[in-house]
Amino acid sequence: xxVLVVSDSHGRHDLxxxxxxxxxxxxMLIHAGDVxxxxxxxxxxxxxxxxxxxxxxxxxxxxxxxxxxxxxGGHKVFLTHGHHYGVSWTVANLRDAAxxxxxxxxxxxxxxxxxxxEQNDILLLNPGSVAKPRQVGYKKTYAVITxxxxxxxxxxxxxxxxxxxxx
Numbered sequence: 001x002x003v004l005v006v007s008d009s010h011g012r013h014d015l016x017x018x019x020x021x022x023x024x025x026x027x028m029l030i031h032a033g034d035v036x037x038x039x040x041x042x043x044x045x046x047x048x049x050x051x052x053x054x055x056x057x058x059x060x061x062x063x064x065x066x067x068x069x070x071x072x073g074g075h076k077v078f079l080t081h082g083h084h085y086g087v088s089w090t091v092a093n094l095r096d097a098a099x100x101x102x103x104x105x106x107x108x109x110x111x112x113x114x115x116x117x118e119q120n121d122i123l124l125l126n127p128g129s130v131a132k133p134r135q136v137g138y139k140k141t142y143a144v145i146t147x148x149x150x151x152x153x154x155x156x157x158x159x160x161x162x163x164x165x166x167x
Contacts, residue, residue, distance in 0.1 A: 001073040003145040007032035007081075007109025008129035010058065013042045015130045018161055019142045025049075028072065032109035032127065033081030034058045056081035056109060067097075073147035075104045075154060082108035082126070091117070091124050098122050105154075114141050114158050123156070130161060 004026045009016040020029065026049045031039060033056025043051070055064035067080040078098040085093040087110050098106035105123045113135040114128035128141030135141075139160040147154050 001027045001147040001149060003028040003030060003072060003147070005030045005032070005107060005125065005127040005143040005145060006130050007127050007142075008034045008056070008112050008131060009036070010034050010129075010131045011036035012131035013037060015140060015161060016042070019130050022159070022162065023142075023144055028052070030072075030077075030079060030107055032056070032079060032107050033064075034109060035062070035064075038062050052077075052079055054079050054081055057083045069101050069103060072105065072145070073149070073154070074152045075147065076102055077105045077107060078103035079107045082110035087111055087126075091115070091119070095119050095122055095124060098124075114143070116143075116156055116158070123154075125156060128158070 004023045006019055028050045031053035033054050036058055039051055039053050052068055052070055053064055054068055055066055069078050078101055087094055087108055094106055094108055107125050112129040112133055115126035117124050127143035130140050130142055133140050141158050141160050144157050
């Protein structure tokens with residue numbers, strides 16, 4: 001299974017589509033908020049992959065939830081943008097929320113910086129931003145999760161959009 005994880009596209013639907021194109025084919029798209037648009041309309045009805053998306057602090061009136069839990073290749077995921085959990089200062093509240101719902105993976109955005117760390121047997125993942133990066137080097141990033149269909153082993157890689165230059 002191949003999962004594309006993005007966040008903080010902030011209305012730059014061209015960059016979101018570019019990330020999808022770079023990684024196609026995918027089995028699942030996860031968007032951790034601040035889409036600034038309706039993903040169903042942006043990506044159209046003809047897709048071969050499942051979409052999970054949550055509202056960020058810049059998403060208003062699109063009817064998205066602030067948090068979701070779902071199965072990703074046998075791994076329970078807690079997905080949220082992160083602003084309600086104070087992720088700009090600490091991931092402790094996010095980790096606790098993921099632990100409370102029995103998740104193995106917590107995916108979040110909001111900081112615009114890639115982050116990958118395991119705490120209390122929970123993998124915490126922020127893919128960074130495909131539109132407005134804030135980390136050193138300012139690369140527009142996303143994450144790709146691959147899950148072995150037989151063993152369930154999961155690998156996470158950060159990647160950057162090719163040919164997009166500085167933010």
